[in-house]
Amino acid sequence: xxxxxxxxxxxxxxxxxxxxxxxxxxxxxxxxxxxxxxxxxxxxxxxxxxxxxxxxxxxxxxxxxxxxxxxxxxxxxxxxxxxxxxxxxxxxxxxxxxxxxxxxxxxxxxxxxxxxxxxxxxxxxxxxxxxxxxxxxxxxxxxxxxxxxxxxxxxxxxxxxxxxxxxxxxxxxxxxxxxxxxxxxxxxxxxxxxxxxxxxxxxxxxxxxxxxxxxxxxxxxxxxxxxxxxxxxxxxxxxxxxxxxxxxxxxxxxxxxxxxxxxxxxxxxxxxxxxxxxxxxxxxxxxxxxxxxxxxxxxxxxxxxxxxxxxxxxxxxxxxxxxxxxxxxxxxxxxxxxxxxxxxxxxxxxxxxxxxxxxxxxxxxxxxxxxxxxxxxxxxxxxxxxxxxxxxxxxxxxxxxxxxxxxxxxxxxxxxxxxxxxxx
Numbered sequence: 001x002x003x004x005x006x007x008x009x010x011x012x013x014x015x016x017x018x019x020x021x022x023x024x025x026x027x028x029x030x031x032x033x034x035x036x037x038x039x040x041x042x043x044x045x046x047x048x049x050x051x052x053x054x055x056x057x058x059x060x061x062x063x064x065x066x067x068x069x070x071x072x073x074x075x076x077x078x079x080x081x082x083x084x085x086x087x088x089x090x091x092x093x094x095x096x097x098x099x100x101x102x103x104x105x106x107x108x109x110x111x112x113x114x115x116x117x118x119x120x121x122x123x124x125x126x127x128x129x130x131x132x133x134x135x136x137x138x139x140x141x142x143x144x145x146x147x148x149x150x151x152x153x154x155x156x157x158x159x160x161x162x163x164x165x166x167x168x169x170x171x172x173x174x175x176x177x178x179x180x181x182x183x184x185x186x187x188x189x190x191x192x193x194x195x196x197x198x199x200x201x202x203x204x205x206x207x208x209x210x211x212x213x214x215x216x217x218x219x220x221x222x223x224x225x226x227x228x229x230x231x232x233x234x235x236x237x238x239x240x241x242x243x244x245x246x247x248x249x250x251x252x253x254x255x256x257x258x259x260x261x262x263x264x265x266x267x268x269x270x271x272x273x274x275x276x277x278x279x280x281x282x283x284x285x286x287x288x289x290x291x292x293x294x295x296x297x298x299x300x301x302x303x304x305x306x307x308x309x310x311x312x313x314x315x316x317x318x319x320x321x322x323x324x325x326x327x328x329x330x331x332x333x334x335x336x337x338x339x340x341x342x343x344x345x346x347x348x349x350x351x352x353x354x355x356x357x358x359x360x361x362x363x364x365x366x367x368x369x370x371x372x373x374x375x376x377x378x379x380x381x382x383x384x385x386x387x388x389x390x391x392x393x394x395x396x397x398x399x400x401x402x403x404x405x406x407x408x409x410x411x412x413x414x415x416x417x418x419x420x421x422x423x424x
Contacts, residue, residue, distance in 0.1 A: 001312075001315060001334055001335060001336065001337055002335065002336050002337075003311065003336075003337050003338065004336065004338055005065050005066050005182070005255075005336070005338040005340075006182075006255075006257045006289065006293070006295065006335075006336040006338070007060075007065045007066070007067075007069070007180065007181040007182030007183075007185075008060070008061075008065050008182055008338075009182075009336070010180070010182060010183075010291075011060075011065075011180070011182030011183045011185075011186050012183070012186055013058075013186075014058065014059045014060075014186050014189050014190065014199075014201075016189065016190055016193040016199060017058075017059070017199050017200060017201040018198055018199060018200050021221055021222040022054070022200050022203050022219050022221040022222035022223065022224055023222045023223065023224060024052070024198075024224055024225075025214075025224065025225045025226065026050045026051060026052045026198070026224060026225070026226045026227075027044070027049040027050045027051060027226065027227050027228065028040075028041075028044050028049055028050075028051045028052075028226055028227065028228045028229070028230060028380075028383055029051075029052050029054060029215060029217055029224055029226035029228070029229050029230070030044075030051060030052065030053045030054070030229075030230045030232055031054050031205050031217070031229065031230065031231050031232060031233055031241075032053075032054075032055065032056075032062075032231065032232035032233040032234070032236070033053050033054075033055030033058075033059040033060070033061075033189065033199060033201070034059070034060060034061075034062050034063060034064035034065075034185065034232065034233075034234070034372065035064045035185060035188065035368070035369065035372035035373045035376065036232035036234070036361050036362070036368075036372040036373070036375060036376040037053055037055070037230065037232035037233075037376060038053065038059065038185065038188045038189050038191075038192050038373075038376070039108075039188065039372065039373035039374070039375075039376030039377050039380075040230055040232060040361075040376035040377060040379055040380040040383075041053050041192040041197040041199070041380075042108075042188065042191050042192040042195055042197065042377075043376070043377045043380035043381065043384075044197070044380045044383065044384065045192060045195035045196040045197040046195045047380075047384050048196075049383075049384065050196075050198075051196075051197045051198070052197070052198045052199075052200065052224055052226070053192070053197055053198070053199040053200065054200055054203045054204075054205055054217065054219060054224070055199065055200065055201050055202075055203060056202070056203065056204035056205070056233075056236070056238070057201065057202065057204075058201050058202070059185060059186065059189040059199065059201060060181075060182060060185030060186060060189070062233075062234065062235070062236045062340070062341070063234055063235060063236070063340050063341060063342065063343070063368055064181065064185045064368075064369070064372070065181060065182055065185060065340075066253075066255075066338060066339065066340025066341075067181055067253075067255075067340060067368070067369045068253075068255055068285050068286070068287065068295060068297040068369075069178055069179065069180070069181050069275075069287055069289070069295055069369070070123070070176070070178060070275040070277075070285060070287060070369060070370070071101075071102050071105065071176060071177040071178060071179060071275075071369055071370040072098075072123040072173065072176045072275055072277070072367065072370060073095075073098045073099050073101075073102055073123070073148070073173050073175045073176050073370065074095070074098060074123070074125075074143075074148075074173050074176075075091075075094060075095060075098065075367070076348045076349070076365040076366055076367055077348060077349075078135070078139040079091060079095060079139055079142055079143045079146075079147065080138065080139050080142050082094065082095070082349075083142070085347065085349075086349070086395075088146075090391070090395070091147075092146070092147050093391040094349070094350075094391045094392070095143075095147045095148065096147065096391075097371065097374065097375070097391040098367065098370060098371055099148070099175055100374060101370045101371045101372075101373065101374035101375070102175060102176070102177050102370055104373060104374040104377060105118070105177075105179070105184075105370070105373055105374070106118060106120075106177070108188070108191075108373065109179075109184070109187075112187060112188075112190075112191040112194075114183065114184055114187030114188070114191070115183060115187070116179045116180045116181075116183040116184035116187060117178075117179055117180045117183070117290040118177060118178075118179040118184075119177060119178055119179070120174075120175070120176070120177045121176060121177055121178050121273060121274045121275055121287075122172050122173060122174045122175075122176050122272075122274045122275075123172070123173045123176035123274060123275045123276070123277065124154070124159075124162060124163070124170040124171070124172055124272070124274050124275070124276045124277070125170055125171045125173070125277055125279060126159075126163070126167040126170045126276055126277065126278045126279060127167055127168040127169045127170060127279050128167065128168070128278050128279045128280050128283065129168060129279070130168050132168065132279040132280075133168040133169040133170075135279075136153075136169065136170070136171050136279065137153055137169070137171075139171070140153045140171045143171075148173070148175070150173075150174045150175055151171060151172060151173050151174065152171070152172040152174070153169070153170075153171055153172075154169055154170045154171070154172055155169050156168050156169050158170075161271065161272065162271065162272035162274065163269070163270060163271070163272060163276065164267075164268045164269040164270070164271065164326065164328065165269070165325045165326055167278075172274075176274075176275055177275075177370075178275055178287055180289075180290055181369065188373070200219070200221065202220075202221065203219040203220070203221050204219060204220060204238065205217050205218070205219055205238060205240055206218050206219060206220065206238075206240060207240055208229070208240050208241065208358075210357055213227075214226065214227065215227070215228070215229045215357075215358075217229070228359060228383050229357075229358050229359065230358075230359040230360065230361070230376075230379060230380075230383065231244060231358055231359070231360040231362070232360070232361055232362070232372075232376060233362065234248070234341075234343035234362045234363075234364065234368065234372075235248060235250035235251075235340075235341035235342055235343035235344075236250075236341060237343075237362070241358070243355060243356070243358075244360060244362065246399040246400060247345065247346075247351070247363070247397055247398075247399050247400060248343045248344070248345065248362060248363060249343075249344045249345070249346070249400060250341040250342070250343060250344075251299070251341065251342045251344050252299070252339055252340075252341060252342075253297060253298070253299060253339065253340055253341070253342045253366075254297060254298065254299070254314050254317075254318060254337070254338070254339040254340075255295060255296065255297035255318070255336075255337070255338055255339070255340075256295075256296050256297070256315055256318045256319060256322070256334050256336060256337045257289060257293045257294070257295045257296075257334070257335055257336040257337075258293050258294045258296070258322075258329065258332045258333065258334055258335065259293065259332065259333045259334075259335050260291050260292045260293050261288070261292050261293065261294060261329075261332070265328070265329065265332075266288065266292060268328050269294065269326050269328060269329060270286075270287075270288050270294065273287075273288055274287070275287045278325075282298065282299045283298065284296060284297065284298040284321055284322075284325065285297050285298065286322075286325075293335065293336075294322070294326075294329065294332075296318060296321070296322045297318070298318060298321055311337075312337075314337060314339065315334055315337040318337070319334055342364075342365070342366055342368075343362050343363055343364060343365070343368070344363070344365045344366070345363040345365060345397070346398070346400050348365040348366075349363070349365070349392070349395065350362070350363045350364050350365065350367070350368075350371060350375065350392055351363040351392055351395065351397050352375050352378070352379055352390050352392045352393075353379075353390060353392065353393055353394070353395075354382075359379055359382070359383060360379075361375045361376055361378075361379050363397075375390070378390050378391075
């Protein structure tokens with residue numbers, strides 16, 4: 001078993017990073033070389049801006065290369081909950097932004113000719129308990145009538161054609177998709193470079209200050225100045241940017257990938273070949289990879305260390321969850337196990353905008369793979385002075401009480417959600 005991301009291990013290396021020292025003045029400095037930062041950098045460079053990307057590790061090293069490979073439309077909340085908290089207008093705008101984000105990714109892949117196995121598959125939100133299906137059905141009625149008619153409600157009998165495990169029904173969101181995340185992020189970096197962006201790897205930002213109407217950014221490889229700065233670091237935001245650290249909760253999410261399944265095994269487990277998410281608070285998500293592995297993830301542990309803590313214990317926990325859902329795969333070999341950090345906000349809505357002269361987009365709360373490229377492009381447009389179409393513009397973002405960067409409270413949160421799953 002390899003304790004590294006399947007997406008990293010099966011993608012080509014990025015060869016376009018700058019070799020020399022970090023220096024110079026730029027129109028825009030982007031901190032973070034994942035989907036958000038690279039999507040913004042490409043958009044800025046295409047418009048003629050001089051842009052630099054400062055990535056602490058390698059492009060795609062963080063959440064963009066450590067996720068489950070889903071491009072799911074729909075919200076982290078139910079649509080009904082979003083309406084109640086945000087109001088109908090903003091809930092609809094955010095829902096449609098997630099639809100638009102998948103369209104943006106599809107168009108970008110076609111324009112830049114990125115080979116990343118993009119495919120519209122549809123997502124199943126699977127009801128783990130009968131009462132969960134009742135809630136899913138209520139949410140479906142509102143979604144289908146108000147914001148997304150490209151959805152369907154499936155009964156337990158309908159699901160027999162979709163998945164080889166008993167669930168109590170599901171909502172099908174037909175716009176959802178999947179792709180090879182590693183090949184996509186490398187292709188996105190190459191596109192940004194091709195359009196003129198300068199990309200530095202191993203260039204963690206260690207200090208930031210504003211003076212003389214410029215931003216001054218220092219890294220271990222040198223310093224740059226810029227007229228504008230975009231922070232696109234999500235759960236990996238450094239302590240240099242304390243305002244954002246106090247508002248982002250970095251939660252561990254862990255994933256395994258099986259050996260390639262046979263056609264018979266696929267027919268017995270995932271004949272529908274869609275992205276799937278279960279309805280428990282501590283649920284699981286899974287899909288087939290381009291080479292027919294089952295990629296299966298969940299909250300095997302809420303907290304994670306800087307190296308993400310992937311180990312045999314995590315692999316065993318996830319394999320037990322896999323066997324519970326798919327007992328027919330209980331003895332299947334596991335080839336990969338990896339972990340990553342998910343950037344969650346207190347209310348689980350993303351945030352994007354400008355604070356104290358610093359632009360930002362983050363807080364995707366488990367929906368970053370699909371939203372991040374698009375939101376990075378929207379913030380790039382705002383920086384360029386184009387119409388501001390940011391769906392989160394003006395939404396308040398209070399700090400998490402008692403949180404200063406290290407989420408000490410996560411074990412308690414995990415215990416609380418486990419209790420909820422046991423009773424409801």
